[in-house]
Each structure stands twice: as structure tokens, then as C-alpha cells.
Amino acid sequence: MRSRKPIDAPQPEAPATGRKRLAIVTTIWKYLSHAQHMGDRFLVGYPIEGAWRKPPIDVVSLYVDQKPADDQSAERAASFGFKVYPTIAEALRCGGDRLAVDAVLIIGEHGDYPRNEKGQVLYPRYEFFKQAVDVFEADGRAVPVFNDKHLSYSFAKAKAMVDASKRLNFPFLAGSSLPVTWRLPAVDLPYGAVVEDALMVGVGGSDPMDYHALEAMQSVLERRRGGETGVRRVRMVTGDAVWKAGAEGRWSRELLGAALSRTDSLQGLSVQDGRPQALAEGDEIARIAQDPAAYMIEYNDGTHATLLMLNGVLADYNLAVRVQGRPDPLSMQFLLPPTPNVAYSAPFMNYVARMFETGRAAYPVERTMLVCGMLESCLDSRMAGGKPLDTPFLAVRYESPRESLFART
Amino acid sequence: MDPTEPPPHEFTRRAAIGAMAAGAVAATSRGRAEEPAAAIKARPRIAAIATCYYKTSHGQGIIDRFMDGYGWKGGHHRPALDVVSLYVDQRPKGDLTDERLARHPNLRLYPTIAEALTRGTGTLDVDGVAIIGEHGDYLRDDRGRTHYPRYEFFKQVVDVFRKTGKTAPVFNDKHLSWSWDWCKEMVADARELNFPFLAGSSLPLTWRIPEYETPPDAGIEEAVCVGYGGVDSYDFHGLESLQCFVERRRGGETGVKAVEAIRGEDVWKTLDPAAGGSARTKALFDSCLCRSFRLTSPREGYGNAFPTLADAAKLVADPYLYRIHYNDGLVGSLYMMNGLVADFTVALKLEGDPAIRSTQLYLCGISPNQTLPNFFSPLANHIESMFVTGVAPYPVERTLLTSGVVCKAVDLMAEKRRMVETPDMATIAYKVAGESQYMRS
Numbered sequence: 001m002r003s004r005k006p007i008d009a010p011q012p013e014a015p016a017t018g019r020k021r022l023a024i025v026t027t028i029w030k031y032l033s034h035a036q037h038m039g040d041r042f043l044v045g046y047p048i049e050g051a052w053r054k055p056p057i058d059v060v061s062l063y064v065d066q067k068p069a070d071d072q073s074a075e076r077a078a079s080f081g082f083k084v085y086p087t088i089a090e091a092l093r094c095g096g097d098r099l100a101v102d103a104v105l106i107i108g109e110h111g112d113y114p115r116n117e118k119g120q121v122l123y124p125r126y127e128f129f130k131q132a133v134d135v136f137e138a139d140g141r142a143v144p145v146f147n148d149k150h151l152s153y154s155f156a157k158a159k160a161m162v163d164a165s166k167r168l169n170f171p172f173l174a175g176s177s178l179p180v181t182w183r184l185p186a187v188d189l190p191y192g193a194v195v196e197d198a199l200m201v202g203v204g205g206s207d208p209m210d211y212h213a214l215e216a217m218q219s220v221l222e223r224r225r226g227g228e229t230g231v232r233r234v235r236m237v238t239g240d241a242v243w244k245a246g247a248e249g250r251w252s253r254e255l256l257g258a259a260l261s262r263t264d265s266l267q268g269l270s271v272q273d274g275r276p277q278a279l280a281e282g283d284e285i286a287r288i289a290q291d292p293a294a295y296m297i298e299y300n301d302g303t304h305a306t307l308l309m310l311n312g313v314l315a316d317y318n319l320a321v322r323v324q325g326r327p328d329p330l331s332m333q334f335l336l337p338p339t340p341n342v343a344y345s346a347p348f349m350n351y352v353a354r355m356f357e358t359g360r361a362a363y364p365v366e367r368t369m370l371v372c373g374m375l376e377s378c379l380d381s382r383m384a385g386g387k388p389l390d391t392p393f394l395a396v397r398y399e400s401p402r403e404s405l406f407a408r409t
Numbered sequence: 410m411d412p413t414e415p416p417p418h419e420f421t422r423r424a425a426i427g428a429m430a431a432g433a434v435a436a437t438s439r440g441r442a443e444e445p446a447a448a449i450k451a452r453p454r455i456a457a458i459a460t461c462y463y464k465t466s467h468g469q470g471i472i473d474r475f476m477d478g479y480g481w482k483g484g485h486h487r488p489a490l491d492v493v494s495l496y497v498d499q500r501p502k503g504d505l506t507d508e509r510l511a512r513h514p515n516l517r518l519y520p521t522i523a524e525a526l527t528r529g530t531g532t533l534d535v536d537g538v539a540i541i542g543e544h545g546d547y548l549r550d551d552r553g554r555t556h557y558p559r560y561e562f563f564k565q566v567v568d569v570f571r572k573t574g575k576t577a578p579v580f581n582d583k584h585l586s587w588s589w590d591w592c593k594e595m596v597a598d599a600r601e602l603n604f605p606f607l608a609g610s611s612l613p614l615t616w617r618i619p620e621y622e623t624p625p626d627a628g629i630e631e632a633v634c635v636g637y638g639g640v641d642s643y644d645f646h647g648l649e650s651l652q653c654f655v656e657r658r659r660g661g662e663t664g665v666k667a668v669e670a671i672r673g674e675d676v677w678k679t680l681d682p683a684a685g686g687s688a689r690t691k692a693l694f695d696s697c698l699c700r701s702f703r704l705t706s707p708r709e710g711y712g713n714a715f716p717t718l719a720d721a722a723k724l725v726a727d728p729y730l731y732r733i734h735y736n737d738g739l740v741g742s743l744y745m746m747n748g749l750v751a752d753f754t755v756a757l758k759l760e761g762d763p764a765i766r767s768t769q770l771y772l773c774g775i776s777p778n779q780t781l782p783n784f785f786s787p788l789a790n791h792i793e794s795m796f797v798t799g800v801a802p803y804p805v806e807r808t809l810l811t812s813g814v815v816c817k818a819v820d821l822m823a824e825k826r827r828m829v830e831t832p833d834m835a836t837i838a839y840k841v842a843g844e845s846q847y848m849r850s
Contacts, residue, residue, distance in 0.1 A: 044715070045715065047713075050696045075710070186619065261480035264783050266780055266781055267780065270781055272464075274464035315778045331483040338778070343702045343713070
């Protein structure tokens with residue numbers, strides 16, 4: 001990325017009222033899209049800690065990449081008195097000749113974009129981000145940026161984004177809502193505990209939903225002793241090879257049982273007649289799973305973790321961790337309350353709003369960058385027939401916040 | 410609290426069950442006290458008495474959990490009991506009785522409740538009775554009450570107890586009866602025959618989001634629950650949601666001296682200071698809405714927006730409010746807001762605490778994409794605890810009181826009266842154990 005002018009530390013040019021001016025940059029704004037449920041939080045507020053909060057932030061400009069028939073951007077702009085601009089640069093400059101906002105919210109999720117050979121949707125998050133950075137560089141000022149979900153389908157692009165935020169010294173927050181949503185029960189890995197093994201179960205397609213599951217798991221495992229050290233090897237297998245890997249001890253049936261004990265959405269016979277099931281026992285799970293996949297992660301410090309994507313088995317996200325010194329695994333559900341409230345996006349956007357207000361990101365963007373790399377490398381392993389893949393480039397070290405940041409108040 | 414620390418209550422019950430299984434505990438059931446300790450089974454044998462047994466019925470939700478186990482504290486819990494007999498009153502299309510009998514060979518179906526309890530022996534031959542009188546095709550009267558035969562089922566159980574001279578712990582799902590006199594009679598029978606009696610809703614026991622319990626000995630200035638559903642149905646769940654918080658106030662439960670019911674436009678006035686309503690009540694109501702996961706957006710095309718009172722009035726076609734006037738002066742309000750919310754939330758204003766404390770009593774498993782109504786799991790677990798230890802984990806007086814409020818409120822609305830004094834509910838005082846009993850591990 002270019003660097004034309006030296007950039008100082010962020011100096012938000014807030015109006016005298018102290019209110020921040022926000023530009024939203026998104027792929028698409030329609031009902032139930034991420035832009036709608038996250039962008040609306042800055043327009044109509046959101047529930048947090050038992051009260052309705054309207055952050056001191058004004059949406060002043062919007063860029064929308066695609067406008068389908070059910071586009072809501074024009075209605076939002078008219079209702080809330082901001083303008084939709086034809087380019088990202090114009091949105092950030094509010095039609096003027098220099099950066100005229102205090103924060104940028106990038107939501108590159110939903111919309112009609114092609115997929116690559118790995119099955120990843122080519123959302124233009126890197127491209128959006130780069131256009132924002134170009135404005136920062138050209139105008140000699142940088143402001144906090146939030147990027148929804150993974151930074152990019154490409155680790156190289158994700159790394160370039162994080163590098164740019166370091167170089168230009170602006171707060172940068174990204175990722176999934178799962179790390180900060182409610183958990184059932186409201187537990188976390190004790191900070192500094194030794195993790196012996198971890199297993200996440202999730203559902204949905206690749207690459208949207210596997211990413212959420214991996215980042216949820218990462219947000220817990222990064223608290224382990226020694227902090228995050230990065231990933232040295234990954235392997236992804238699908239179909240019967242998933243069960244074979246379990247039989248070979250590459251992932252733990254005990255942890256599968258602990259994770260499944262947290263689900264509220266078992267499929268199969270539970271759908272048929274309502275009965276609870278112990279699906280970690282026996283072969284029923286292999287019978288009902290549709291195109292199962294195992295994402296096996298080996299960290300630099302030797303810790304192993306596995307994500308099982310088990311469509312047909314359940315419909316929520318659950319984690320089990322074997323912790324040294326604890327007789328039973330730690331386990332939890334990452335709760336995704338239903339549409340249209342999607343209550344999980346309220347605590348998430350509250351962290352974003354707080355970053356915009358204070359200039360400080362509550363947790364490191366390296367988490368999201370590492371997960372981008374894990375996911376891309378897992379998909380590469382799958383493309384290579386499920387062979388293990390060394391990932392020296394994923395030696396990403398970072399320190400997790402000591403305080404648990406998931407919603408619990 | 411520190412989310413990495415296991416809650417303290419985790420160990421108590423396990424310890425109790427472990428001790429029981431090891432034979433280290435003498436008969437603690439008052440009903441079985443006359444029996445020799447050697448006769449106590451490590452695995453109690455249970456009779457399940459249900460109105461019906463089809464998918465999503467309470468019978469299925471609870472009895473299946475006894476027989477098939479359920480996810481619990483990070484594992485698949487298999488209850489330390491055996492359901493040995495079953496009575497099912499109605500078997501409509503979708504009935505699962507035959508499937509369950511086939512899959513659980515030790516389970517037998519009996520044509521009468523008495524036979525389910527005696528199992529051909531001429532005497533009581535089970536160690537516990539679960540009565541689940543919810544769902545099924547029963548008379549709905551002109552006051553909107555469904556005549557589920559909980560009292561009738563209970564009386565048949567008590568008849569066996571009287572005839573055989575033996576008793577066993579009894580669980581009754583939901584409120585005791587649609588008739589207040591019958592509710593009182595059921596509790597009186599349990600006291601007279603001295604058997605453990607547990608009843609009520611799963612709401613007090615399910616997850617709370619966020620985790621919250623009334624602090625020990627807290628003075629409560631006001632309490633509000635916002636819920637949804639029908640009269641003589643989900644209103645009971647709302648009342649139990651409210652009661653499980655307020656009964657822990659300083660001095661414990663003191664009884665209810667009057668019940669008030671308001672239906673229609675007047676409900677909104679109670680929330681509008683300009684119309685004589687209370688700003689504090691409105692603040693508690695608002696806090697409840699901010700805990701909902703299923704709050705109807707007043708703006709079309711917006712997924713989650715906060716409603717004004719005018720918005721709420723447009724969304725709720727039939728608002729109704731129960732106000733419970735307690736002996737010690739506390740007033741609790743249940744706002745039933747069909748169309749505005751689809752969950753149960755509670756807010757408290759405590760003495761000496763400027764903040765409003767609020768939480769959702771989360772009904773896991775009934776949202777779209779979910780399949781397992783696991784709010785039954787902590788209920789099944791507490792019932793199991795009673796069957797194993799012979800001690801009801803919380804007082805039936807809670808449910809007697811909430812049943813009474815439902816009965817009185819239904820009468821008030823049918824008779825278009827606003828308030829009634831309730832001298833026979835003013836004597837229902839009780840205290841609960843210090844330990845919280847909702848699911849949080």
C-alpha cells in the first residue's frame with residue numbers, strides 16, 4: 001500500500017458536541033442483511049445492559065456497492081438525513097475534498113459476489129478497506145475502522161490490511177459477533193489455563209459459517225497459557241474421513257459429547273419426535289450428518305483444536321475444551337438469538353461504537369487475521385485432498401485481553 | 410461474577426445424589442419414613458401421569474428427559490431413576506406412547522392412575538409420581554380457563570396413598586388447578602399426608618440472560634415482568650418468573666393481600682406518568698423490553714427498534730396487566746404483551762441501588778432453528794432431585810400463590826372488576842433456600 005504523507009496518531013475531528021461522524025461502507029443494505037442489523041444500531045440504537053443506548057454517533061454518509069430491488073439505503077438516508085455517495089472516497093469525504101468523518105464501518109457481507117475455486121465468496125472487503133486507507137493517506141489523517149467478519153478470503157490481503165492499520169496507526173476492529181455474544185453457560189477459559197484439547201461444532205456453509213465457528217473457538221483458546229503463538233499446521237477432511245479421524249484419536253468423542261450437551265437444536269430423531277439424544281455415542285451421528293467436515297488446527301505451542309461442521313446434526317455453535325487440572329471439559333453454546341432482533345449484534349456493535357468514541361479497540365484484530373489464515377489454509381488442505389499443510393506464515397502472536405468480553409451483564 | 414469460576418451450587422446436588430446412591434443417606438422422605446431404610450431404592454421407580462404424550466407436549470418434554478436423558482452441565486445426564494409406569498389420558502394423532510413403550514421395555518402403560526401407582530400389587534409400588542396435565546383436548550370454559558384435570562389426577566394419586574397407607578413424592582407440572590379451592594385442597598392433602606410436593610413452571614429454573622438473582626436480603630421497591638401468551642396459560646409462567654425473584658426479598662414471602670387485573674387501554678395509562686402512571690414502573694417495563702430477544706420492531710424494515718408507548722399500543726391488540734399487592738407493601742406487575750414480545754423478562758428496583766436490575770428467563774429451544782425445549786432440563790433435574798432425596802427443592806407455596814393469582818385475575822377479568830382482596834392468600838408466607846436454583850452451569 002502507498003504511503004504518500006506521514007500520518008500522525010489519530011486525531012478525530014469531532015464537532016464541538018462531541019458526537020462522532022460515521023461513514024458506512026457496505027456491499028448491500030436490505031432487510032436482515034448485516035448492514036441492516038449492524039448499521040441500524042447506529043441509527044436507532046440498541047439494547048445493552050438492560051437499557052436502550054443511542055451512541056453519540058451520527059451516520060453522515062453511506063456507500064452501497066449493490067442495490068437490489070429490496071434495497072433500503074435510500075429510505076435510511078432519507079429518514080436519517082445522510083447522503084448515499086457513488087464512491088467510497090466521496091462517502092469518506094462527504095462530497096468534499098478531504099476526510100470528513102471520524103470513523104468508518106465496513107460491512108462486506110451479503111450481496112451477489114462470485115466464489116473462488118475454494119468455495120470462498122469474494123466479498124470486496126480488502127478492496128473497500130484499501131479505498132478507505134487511500135483516503136487516509138491522501139488526506140493525512142486516519143480514523144478508526146471496523147470490518148465485519150473476516151478481513152478477507154485471502155490471508156495475504158488480511159495481513160496487508162492489518163499492516164496498513166499499524167503503519168497508519170488507526171484503531172482497527174474486525175471479526176465475528178460470536179466471540180462477544182451471550183454464552184450458555186456464561187463461562188470462559190480461565191486466563192492462562194493450559195488447554196489440552198478443544199472441539200467446536202458448528203453448521204452452515206463455507207466460507208461464511210466455518211469462519212464464525214473458528215473465530216468463536218479462537219476467542220476462547222487465545223486465553224491459554226503463553227497467549228496466542230500462531231498456527232503451524234492445519235488439515236481439513238470431509239465425509240467419512242471425519243469419522244475416521246475421530247476413530248484415530250485426531251479429535252475427541254468425549255469433547256464432542258460435551259459440546260453436543262450444550263446444543264438446543266439437535267436434528268434427526270429430535271426433529272421427528274422431540275426426544276433428546278446422546279449423539280456423541282454410536283453411529284447415528286454419521287448417519288444424519290450431511291457432508292461433515294473436520295478442520296484440524298495445530299498451534300505453534302502444540303495445542304490441538306478441531307472444528308467439526310455438522311450440518312444435519314444440529315443448528316447452533318458449541319465448544320468443549322479439555323483444560324489441565326479440571327476433571328470435566330469446559331463447554332458452552334455461543335448463543336445466536338433469532339431474527340429479526342439478532343440480539344447478538346448489539347453487544348458486538350457496542351464494542352464498535354466504543355472504539356469509535358474512545359479510539360481504542362477492545363480486542364486485537366490479530367485474532368481475526370489469524371482465523372482468516374486458518375480458514376484459507378484449511379480450505380487449501382481440503383483442495384489438496386485432505387493432506388496436512390504446514391503454515392509457517394501463520395506464526396501470528398498476540399495477547400488476548402485478560403477480561404472476558406462476551407456479553408454477560 | 411467471574412465467568413471462569415463454577416457456581417457454588419453445582420456440588421450440592423451431586424453430593425446429595427452421590428451419597429444417596431452410596432446408601433449413605435437414611436430415608437429423608439417423610440412419606441417413606443415408616444419404611445425400613447433397606448427398602449429405599451437407589452434408583453426410584455416413577456409413575457408418569459400425563460394428559461397426552463406427543464411431540465412438544467409437556468408430557469413428552471419431561472418424561473422423555475427422565476427416560477432418554479438430556480444435555481446437562483457438559484455431559485449427557487441419565488437420571489438416576491426408572492420410569493416404570495405410565496398413564497396417558499388422551500392419545501390423539503401423533504401420540505408417541507407406543508413408540509416409547511417399545512423402546513423402553515421396563516415401562517408399562519396402565520389404563521388407570523391407580524393401576525399405574527400400584528402396578529398389580531395392591532399397594533403403592535412406585536417411589537415417585539410425576540403429574541403432567543398440560544396439553545390435550547379439555548373443556549375451555551367461558552372465563553377462558555382450560556380444565557386440565559390436574560386436580561382430578563392428583564386426587565386419584567392421593568386416594569391410592571390413603572388406601573395403601575403409603576405415600577411418595579409428587580410433582581405437578583404448571584399451576585395446581587384452574588380452581589382456587591382445588592389448588593388449596595391439593596396443598597392441604599400434601600401437608601396432611603406429609604409427602605413432598607413440587608409444582609410449577611420451568612421458567613424459574615431456566616437460563617437467565619444475563620445471570621442474575623435477587624441479592625440476599627435485598628429490599629425490593631418494585632418488580633415488573635413482561636411476558637406473552639394467553640390467560641390461564643402463559644400468564645402463569647409470567648407470575649412464576651416474577652415470584653421466583655420477589656420471594657427472595659428481605660423477610661421472605663409474606664403473602665398476597667390483593668390482586669388487581671387491568672385489561673385494555675387502561676394498561677397503557679399505568680406506564681404513562683402524564684396519565685397518572687408511574688415513571689418508575691415505565692423504567693422497569695423499558696428495561697424488560699431491553700432484555701427481550703423477541704421484541705417486535707415498531708418500524709417496518711427495521712429488525713430491532715425501541716417502541717414508544719404509542720407504538721406498543723398499536724402492536725398489542727389485547728394488553729392485560731396483573732398487579733400483585735403483597736402483605737409487606739411490595740407491588741409486582743405482570744404485563745402481558747402479546748404482539749410486542751415473545752419471551753419473559755423481569756426487572757427489579759432494589760432499595761439502595763439506583764440501577765434497575767433486569768434479566769430474561771430464557772426459553773431455550775423454542776426459537777426458529779431450535780428443536781429441543783431444554784428449559785425442561787432443569788425442571789426434570791429438580792424433579793429427579795426430589796425423587797432421589799425425598800426433599801422438594803423449593804416450596805410448593807410459590808406455585809400455590811401464583812396459581813391463586815391466576816385464578817383471581819381470571820375471575821376479575823371475566824367479571825369486569827379491577828381488584829379483589831385475597832385474605833386466603835395473605836396467609837401464604839414462605840422462605841426459599843439461599844442458594845439460587847436456576848440453570849447456570
